Amino acid sequence: MNKSPVKRIFFYGTLMKRHGRLAELIRSGKLRFVGNGKIEAKLYSVGEYPGAVPKKGTFVLGEVYEGTHLDDILPELDEYEEYDPKRPERSLFVRKTSKVHLESGKEVPTLVYFYNKGTKGLESIQEGKWEK
Numbered sequence: 001m002n003k004s005p006v007k008r009i010f011f012y013g014t015l016m017k018r019h020g021r022l023a024e025l026i027r028s029g030k031l032r033f034v035g036n037g038k039i040e041a042k043l044y045s046v047g048e049y050p051g052a053v054p055k056k057g058t059f060v061l062g063e064v065y066e067g068t069h070l071d072d073i074l075p076e077l078d079e080y081e082e083y084d085p086k087r088p089e090r091s092l093f094v095r096k097t098s099k100v101h102l103e104s105g106k107e108v109p110t111l112v113y114f115y116n117k118g119t120k121g122l123e124s125i126q127e128g129k130w131e132k
Contacts, residue, residue: 006111010065030069037110038100040056040099052114054098095114
């Protein structure tokens, strides 16, 4: 597995803390909440979850986490996001490094899972915040 130099990850959907799916990773100390932030992207509703697609001038709101052993949990996150690093073209989401603007004003490189399918016919979420 390729080691990522980036030690932060951005979540904007079902992995946000209010959904509780990260609870075990946080309790175990593998992830630590850094703060809220936003990425330059457009957010779409894909049914039970959202999908962000990179786009200049629009923002998606979410949460930033840090992990000193982030590489150890990426396979689990990749599986959840249906990302296959060996076949990204067939993946539902792809993991990329993107600049996140933290509420503090600081900009940091962060891993983000971007939606990897077409958006035709999907409802865009204008405010950039997924509420389900």
